[in-house]
Amino acid sequence: MTEDRRLRVALLGAGSVGSQVAALLLEHSAELADRAGAQLELVGIAVRDLDAPRDTDLPRELLTTDAEPLIVGSDIVIELMGGIEPARTALLQDLNAGADVVTGNKALLATHGPELFEAADQVGASVHYEAAVAGAIPIVRPLRDSLAGDRVRRILAIVNGTTNYILDRMDGEGADYADVLADAQRLGYAEADPTADVEGFDAAQKAAILASLAFHTTVPLEAVHREGISTIDAQMMDAARAAGYVVKLLAVCERLDDEGGEAISVRVHPALVRRDHPLASVHGANNAVFVQAEAAGDLMFYGAGAGGIQTASAVLGDVVSAARRHIAGGVGVGESTRANLPIAPIGRAVTRYQITLEVDDRPGVLATIAGILADGRVSIATVEQTIIERQSIIDADADAAAAAQTTGAEGRARLVIGTHKAQEQDLAETVDRLGSSDVVERVVSVLRVEGD
Ligand code: NDP
Numbered sequence: 443m444t445e446d447r448r449l450r451v452a453l454l455g456a457g458s459v460g461s462q463v464a465a466l467l468l469e470h471s472a473e474l475a476d477r478a479g480a481q482l483e484l485v486g487i488a489v490r491d492l493d494a495p496r497d498t499d500l501p502r503e504l505l506t507t508d509a510e511p512l513i514v515g516s517d518i519v520i521e522l523m524g525g526i527e528p529a530r531t532a533l534l535q536d537l538n539a540g541a542d543v544v545t546g547n548k549a550l551l552a553t554h555g556p557e558l559f560e561a562a563d564q565v566g567a568s569v570h571y572e573a574a575v576a577g578a579i580p581i582v583r584p585l586r587d588s589l590a591g592d593r594v595r596r597i598l599a600i601v602n603g604t605t606n607y608i609l610d611r612m613d614g615e616g617a618d619y620a621d622v623l624a625d626a627q628r629l630g631y632a633e634a635d636p637t638a639d640v641e642g643f644d645a646a647q648k649a650a651i652l653a654s655l656a657f658h659t660t661v662p663l664e665a666v667h668r669e670g671i672s673t674i675d676a677q678m679m680d681a682a683r684a685a686g687y688v689v690k691l692l693a694v695c696e697r698l699d700d701e702g703g704e705a706i707s708v709r710v711h712p713a714l715v716r717r718d719h720p721l722a723s724v725h726g727a728n729n730a731v732f733v734q735a736e737a738a739g740d741l742m743f744y745g746a747g748a749g750g751i752q753t754a755s756a757v758l759g760d761v762v763s764a765a766r767r768h769i770a771g772g773v774g775v776g777e778s779t780r781a782n783l784p785i786a787p788i789g790r791a792v793t794r795y796q797i798t799l800e801v802d803d804r805p806g807v808l809a810t811i812a813g814i815l816a817d818g819r820v821s822i823a824t825v826e827q828t829i830i831e832r833q834s835i836i837d838a839d840a841d842a843a844a845a846a847q848t849t850g851a852e853g854r855a856r857l858v859i860g861t862h863k864a865q866e867q868d869l870a871e872t873v874d875r876l877g878s879s880d881v882v883e884r885v886v887s888v889l890r891v892e893g894d
Pocket residue numbers: 454455456457458459460488489490491492494507509521522523524525527528546547548549573574576577747748749750753
């Protein structure tokens with residue numbers, strides 16, 4: 443039967459991922475035909491520049507700069523160009539022409555996913571996107587299919603390899619952020635403009651996709667609270683290490699069920715993770731998705747979150763699924779978004795925090811700080827104080843030394859306060875009050891603690 447069936451496959455893009463997908467489609471055609479139930483005929487590859495160097499040897503006659511004829515008449519279209527346009531228009535055209543589509547384009551899915559899914563529903567086609575989150579790691583299908591009968595409570599995920607590489611080296615070597623970022627750029631992990639990675643935009647796109655799948659709700663990218671890692675310095679890493687934590691950039695997707703009713707919180711930010719948590723052992727540029735489901739319990743999906751050949755594995759899995767559906771006929775299974783849960787503002791999130799302050803070391807300071815926290819409904823779990831020697835202040839800062847003399851301070855101290863769970867809104871207001879209190883020299887950092 444396999445020999446009789448032939449599906450036309452078009453590929454848009456032959457960069458890091460696309461060139462590997464094309465090579466595997468050609469090299470493994472017999473095996474893929476067995477698995478898919480039809481020959482997968484690569485009819486053409488759309489690129490921008492016919493003469494650009496490629497990571498794999500591709501038959502030149504397959505390359506074209508004109509995507510239009512490929513789209514028309516293909517059964518499966520694989521989009522690996524990236525970006526919003528022309529990818530969006532091409533995929534809408536593909537779907538309207540009845541093709542099943544496979545894409546790894548998280549930017550497009552996080553911003554125009556509902557439009558694509560609606561177009562697919564209209565014609566009974568399907569959109570496959572395993573590669574869009576965490577590269578090679580199977581996580582889209584587990585959330586969409588394997589856990590469809592369970593209730594996901596929380597996802598904690600490391601979905602950006604570049605930032606994990608930077609934070610891991612800062613943690614392991616005590617290195618500075620700027621130095622490691624420069625290395626990451628030299629090694630090709632980080633782009634010349636690293637903003638999308640280090641400021642959490644890439645992770646936020648993936649968080650929107652994960653949360654939509656996990657909570658059967660459309661989560662727009664604008665609803666994802668986002669903070670990056672560019673404010674993390676070696677001192678914060680040291681403090682984290684001393685307290686038994688490691689700093690990770692996490693995508694947190696969780697179900698809230700408080701007096702405000704059921705809702706979901708989706709956020710990306712650096713967080714402290716206990717060293718014995720499975721996510722703490724994710725090193726280098728690897729990714730991991732830690733899922734907590736009501737019946738299944740804790741599950742961890744780990745592996746390569748990027749890389750041409752690794753990501754090609756996820757794309758080809760989708761191509762085989764798309765081919766099977768095409769052969770079986772009937773309508774593609776659409777996205778499940780009927781839960782339609784409200785998305786809570788960041789102020790409603792509840793977690794633990796570590797607040798680091800620099801304060802005068804004089805009588806009554808701790809009592810004042812404890813009072814501010816109590817007034818703000820933030821309960822203290824731990825306090826650790828490190829004295830900064832008076833002599834070092836005199837050496838470093840004559841004005842501060844003089845000020846200390848008039849207030850009777852014996853020096854300066856660093857306070858690291860671990861809180862019990864508190865609501866983000868209460869915590870933010872409390873930190874503002876701490877910052878303007880005359881016993882606090884400066885708020886050094888406030889980090890969320892996740893995964894306890
Ligand atoms: P690349 O930038 O390496 O490749 C993009 C390809 O698309 C190039 O071949 C380029 O052509 C082609 N292209 C771009 N614009 C057009 C256009 N207007 N018309 C025709 N061809 C075009 O991207 P990647 O392979 O890295 O990524 C592809 C997708 O996969 C992205 O959506 C990305 O987010 C996603 N992804 C990537 C991962 C990775 O590790 N790289 C991991 C997970 C997902 P030309 O070569 O001629 O310039």
